[in-house]
Amino acid sequence: MSVSVDPTADPTSVEPSGNESAEALRPHAEDAFADELAALAAQDDRPRPARWKLSPWAVATYLLGGVLADGTVISPKYVGPRRIVEVAVSTLATDRALLLLGVPGTAKTWVSEHLAAAVSGDSTLLVQGTAGTPEEAIRYGWNYAQLLAHGPSRDALVPSPVMRAMAEGATVRVEELTRMPADVQDTLITILSEKTLPIPELGQEVLAVRGFSLIATANDRDRGVNELSSALRRRFNTVVLPLPESVEAEVDIVARRVDQIGRSLDLPAAPDGIDEIRRVVTVFRELRAGVTSDGRTKVKSPSGTLSTAEAISVVTGGLALAAHFGDGVLRAGDVAAGILGAVVRDPAADRVVWQEYLEAVVRERAGWTDFYRACREVSA
Template sequence: MTVLRPHAEDQYAEELALLAKDDDRPRPPGWRLSPWAVTRYVLGDGDAISPKYIGPRRVVEVAVATLATDRALLLLGVPGTAKTWLSEHLAAAVSGDSTLLVQGTAGTAEEAVRYGWNYARLLAEGPSVDALTPSPVMRAMAEGRVARVEELTRMPSDVQDALITVLSEKTLPIPELNREVQAERGFNLIATANDRDRGVNELSSALRRRFNTVVLPVPATAEEEVEIVARRVAQLGRALELPETVTGMDEIRRVVTVFRELRAGVTEDGRTTVKSPSGTLSTAEAISVLTNGIALAAHFGDGVLRPSDVAAGIVGAVVQEPVSDRVVWREYLETVVRERGDWRDFYRACREVS
């Protein structure tokens, strides 16, 4: 069976094995690799190890060092800053398993963090170990692995607070059985949170103290963002087995430029102020627009990525609010895109779908 998206530890198994083979540096208890090798796995080495995250080295080093202590790690950032991507690869490199995951939503129940019950066995036998259904966090504690909690601030406050005892005492009480699960060495937790979700379910001060917070920045330069987008688009194209397509860097740069200018509210040269739409226009959305464009070029075009293949995706990403965002987009199109002589084909394509 060929899965659509392999887990990081499966997709990059060869790289992880190569690093483990040559890794003679000290490893924290329960870790598959040393902190130095984990960082090398995440950032790449320009040779046999491909980069998984493109950003400041110090950010990754601080994140890895946090996991080597008894404090949990909170990756904080705006949408599209690769929080989930980085958490998955950190878990894969540290404990060889990125699947111990709790997805935070408004409907996440406390059982997702602590434990639940097999109610058929519970009714038949009463509370017992066999009737217990461990959460991913409980399994990570028992096995000495890294657990992941995505979108922590989207979870209800009482569910968030279920983590306090886990993170402070490194134990999970099971009062129904008069016992507890104590964390094995190697256990830790990585949580992610969205900057724009502040105030949705703000973390309590007691819970926040249990985390070291690492803020993931947006790509500092256009070239850095272009590199990230080009690399991820190529990876997704291979994973989806899209037909071979000539992916012009010109179109990637245009998409990235549009998103960066609308995010910042000013053109690259700093001469023209533009209005920003309601959406985030993140790097992840740029990747999505270009991947969709490649699919259009491959299946309905001549196999060359052209402005007409990405125009509809850009408009769809920018115009989230039908009235206000459409005004923002049209203004940008007429005052910025139209004036760029080498963007005429892009301008015409966007006008057609707008």
């Protein structure tokens, strides 16, 4: 017997008040970019897969940015190769699940959220993978008061985000898939291959309706933690998100995100902050690569990832320092402590790496004297 699960029956759901979205520290993508999504939907005359809010072309435009026929500017949410986004979107238009793979900080979660927002208009169907994620997070749980009072019944069942997405024909996100225990991961095999979720306690099953899709993310540095079984990996189309190709591309990404975050926190825009952003990005890229940008000097790499996401955090922290304890202008002293915290994760080994880089590279670089002094001051 097949049944459709009514997501409104979830006893754990809470309806937000009318102004929560405006006051949220970090609004969901579908709320933060509601105007852009509405403009795309209004002008999107291309074929849409079942239950999609936009056509695949419009979803890709939403992520990559562009200018619509009426002059509406769509801001880029992802800066990277267009083909990567096109492959990801076309995967969701089939019956295959999508796995976004990459090193930390390559915007896997960011891309998955915006894909779900553009495709389904809802990015909140989310399973966060951790070492303690139970099987119920993928399948379903029970309201134990109802279960004890009346036994297994539909009213006692608490659907997971995956079950709700199957019933609604929506997109569900599974973050950090390889952080989940292997037996929990494998719960997805039947869902992805048979498009069904059995409920043996009720003698029923939930069949996925058209429009259902699943986006998972995984960190490719987590190999050996809980690697995907070959059976599960075959159920995914894998798209690898690369690090930004150039300094300018990464500077652009960091500047855009810092501006968005700063506006949400009511921080003033930092005039001339792009120079400090470029310095932070240059330091991170050189330490990641183990060689300076001109290729002349080899440097040691620290234990941390020094991702684009961490660069965004360093610059945002520096902007807050400049706004609240400075003159509002982002300077080297505002980002120095953040860089030290990002680089020196291992107090012994990483501190040596950082000191060598400061003396061999930063000290000798023209125009970086203020940056060198600021970093030396916080490193002392």
